[in-house]
């Protein structure tokens with residue numbers, strides 16, 4: 001079976017992904033409950049370098065926690081060996097994995113995972129690179145009913161142009177979750 005990647009992202013209605021450096025600033029209890037439900041069914045988790053090395057974030061697979069046996073992979077287009085050394089220095093049991101847009105499918109196929117369902121909970125920069133380059137990816141965009149833009153909000157800085165299609169829409173209380181996949185290329 002082909003591995004699928006689910007990307008979990010939350011944003012405000014005007015596209016802010018973080019406030020003061022934290023996605024919790026744009027999340028809600030309903031969004032968090034949805035995020036946890038995605039985590040529960042994940043065989044492995046993908047995060048980005050910045051998230052992995054952020055000392056303020058809780059360790060995802062800390063001993064004694066629910067995700068202790070869930071492999072966590074830090075995908076990077078930069079030097080994976082340097083990253084592996086930085087993770088080891090911090091005592092983090094995350095795997096540094098190098099990829100390029102062309103090698104991403106084979107890289108994902110080779111990831112240690114407890115199932116074929118992989119969850120990407122990175123920031124938007126890596127999330128949208130994965131969406132652009134891994135075919136079996138679905139983005140679950142959780143929209144918070146709030147407009148938020150000040151000097152502490154963060155918007156995706158990735159340069160890309162990705163055509164999408166909507167696979168489904170779900171309302172949970174005031175939160176709306178839209179599921180997107182890459183659109184099929186136009187017929188020649």
Ligand SMILES: NC(=O)c1ccc[n+]([C@@H]2O[C@H](COP(=O)([O-])OP(=O)(O)OC[C@H]3O[C@@H](n4cnc5c(N)ncnc54)[C@H](OP(=O)(O)O)[C@@H]3O)[C@@H](O)[C@H]2O)c1
Nearest residue numbers: 009010017018021023048049050076077078122123124125
């Ligand atoms: N709204 C949400 O759902 C959500 C989810 C997660 C995080 N966030 C928030 O989003 C923000 C981060 O957003 P972003 O993804 O757009 O981050 P970003 O800083 O724009 O991009 C992160 C990527 O930049 C590259 N990079 C370049 N220089 C780096 C360095 N010195 N250290 C680490 N990485 C470096 C890394 O890619 P390479 O390793 O490939 O070079 C990394 O994956 C944070 O505030 C985070 O809390 C939001």
